[in-house]
Amino acid sequence: MKKMLDTLLEHHQPDNVLVAFDAGKTTFRTEMFADYKGTRAKTPPELLEQLPYIREMLDHMGLKWHEQDNYEADDIIGTLAKKAQSQDFEVIVVTGDKDLTQLADTHIQVDVTVKGVNEIKSYTPDYFEEELGITPLQLIDMKALMGDNSDNYPGVTKIGEKTALKLVQKYGSVKELYNHVDEMKKSKMKENLINEKEIAFLCYDLATIKVDTPLDFDLADTALQPQNSEQLVSFYQKMNFKSFLDKEVLDSQFDQNTQEEISYTVLNNEEDAQKLSDIVEGPVIFQLELFGENYHEADFVGFCLGINGKYFVSSNIELLTTSAIKQILESSRINKWVFDVKRTIVGLRRLGVTLRAVDFDMLLVSYLLNPDHNQNDLGELAQSYNYFDAKSDVQVYGKGAKKSLPDEDGLFEHLSRKARTIESIKSDLMKQLTEHNQDQLFDEIELPLAFVLAEMEIIGIKVQASTLQEMSVILSQQLQEIETKIYEQAGEEFNINSPKQLGQILFEKLNLPPVKKTKTGYSTSVDVLETLKKKSPIVSDILDYRQIAKIQSTYVNGLLKTIHSDQRIHTRYLQTLTATGRLSSVDPNLQNIPIRLEEGRKIRHAFVPSNEESVIFSSDYSQVELRVLAHMSEDENMQEAFKSDYDIHSHTAMKIFNLSSPEEVDGNMRRQAKAVNFGIVYGISDYGLAKNLDISRKQAQTFIDQYFAQYPKVKQFMDDTIDQAKADGYVETLMHRRRYLPDIHSRNFHLRSFAERTAMNSPIQGTAADIIKIAMINMQKALQDKQLRTKMLLQVHDELIFEVPKDELAIIEELVPQVMTSAIQLDVPLVVDSSYGQSWYQAK
């Protein structure tokens, strides 16, 4: 309700507003017809309870509301609409009730919400003419004949919407119809019409919305009043409206910090742009505005250049390619300050402009200062630093279906304010960066990495659609077969994809024992189904179905949708999202392409080199996280294992099972030791390890004790890290990437434990991320320096994927591992494994 009001006000920017309510159950209509709305369900009591609060909120918002005894809201609206129309207002009626569309007229538009409030259908006289061939007022004549079920008046027997429309089109009105009713051919309908003439006229009156309700207020009383932010804030507090509260507090802050004016110069044409040609010194603030998240394809909206405290804006994006501006952006001497450098590089490249010399990225810096601040919105981010110059994009453009561009002035002001925000916040953020000891992390890792990632995204990777399409055919067939089998065994058809329906079949109809519950019902996840496998053959079929359905929907069909016209997939790496410093990949995610199971792994056949002279080449770090742990903890035993190049899991097995030689380690011991190693990296707990290995907690605890006894400095490191988190409020990677852990002090066991595990895991996962990021930067530079044609295409956390011309293979097989292993100097060696082939599948 509140949300809808906000969007309406935002969208229409009205001068006058009235919200009308129904007063009560009895109106002049019930006097005319006792059963009027007789079948209508009682207003739900919870809505009734809310009404006084809604009215209070309207008061605070400065909106007039009204209800009137004996009349419906419709009549108030109808009367006011006509009154406003006669005084040359543009009227918009917003309602969920189609009946009101009869009010549509010149200068009166009726917007009916459909499907909740997300979609609106606008009714105008033209629309009526086009769609129905009648006027809005003739809707009343139709209703007179067909009646209205929801308002419970009958109309003429046997006449429904279709017939009513035909009759109204033919005769024009009910009155005219009855003037000519005798001339009609003999029919049952004619009889009904004649017999029920009185009913028809009664219904006509019932359907007619009053436009002469005696209102005790004037049009001027509906003028929008300034809203009372203070009262609204306390109202939201009282009502526990958290989401609106935040917005209101922010808005009122905007009010209080009466925004400083901003002026800008509009660049209208090339001549205007050319006037910027004497710029030889930076910094230049540059804001490139796109409409949509995916900058590989989003529309260009405009740009702003901030130069010497002046702001130059334009929505003519071509002006970026005029020599004056292009020179500024491509100059390696003039420094540029931006928000989201990677987005800016890719966007400009689409215009043939190569961005160089960026030395400040507000998004990147604030992410490093605190990775929880991963807002991709300049305004919101600035507001969190108490800079109230720029609004958020949602405040300016709106959200969801309502998202749209403001007028040109609004847009230019927004862009200029964004540029000014980047400019004014810079010294503050850079100062904090230095205080955090993160200058190197920004200058030498994240900022150069953004350029490397941009190139990878722009190049993309070739994906053979035909390979996926062939898979799709086979998978569909398999799905069909399994589906039939499952329905047979279940004795009925149901939606296998619905956990709810599946749960009912398995645990209620087939009476299998429910192993685990979720918040909403039975769990049907893999581990549950695995334990039920032996109880009923249907379970295996469901597991098979799940596996294939996943491949089909997410990978085959999902990937097909993302192939561009150049036959390539251009993912976007999110560089400022994860809490640990890893990248993530979206649209599509190329970091979770199946590999563990053969069926899914086949997807990788579709990822191929650009041409037959090249191969896909892949190198991955072996056990980076454990090596990082060995380094950071300085544990001699663990370091020894890596220095001697032992199999780390077997080595751990020997330690925790007290064996004296590697030969004594059997497969099961190694498997368990591997799980313990993983657990350590995740921030071990007996509970988690027990669950993973399906052993008792006690036994898990024994493993852990044994592990820490054998790797004592690992234990020490874990304890120290938690202590540090408690003392400083954050933990750090080797390169000083930070993660804050406020929950470390929580009295809530669950939250505190989580924070403790995070404290142990983040420095390890994050340092591994630092390392591969350095490797990527060095790798790109090496390729460039050596003028190789090899392209770096993808990163999957501990793995880099390249496209390599065969004549460069020999060099690359040496170069990549060399660069990756030397990215950083640890107390233990880094090890890299490589492979290549004619597709990503073969590069294993």
Next chain:
DNA sequence: GTACTCACG
């Protein structure tokens, strides 16, 4: 929009 499930490191 949230819950569930499952793909990856």
Next chain:
DNA sequence: ACGTACGTGAGTACA
């Protein structure tokens, strides 16, 4: 007694 292994993204169902 408490009760979760760490970090992600996407498809589907359902309110």
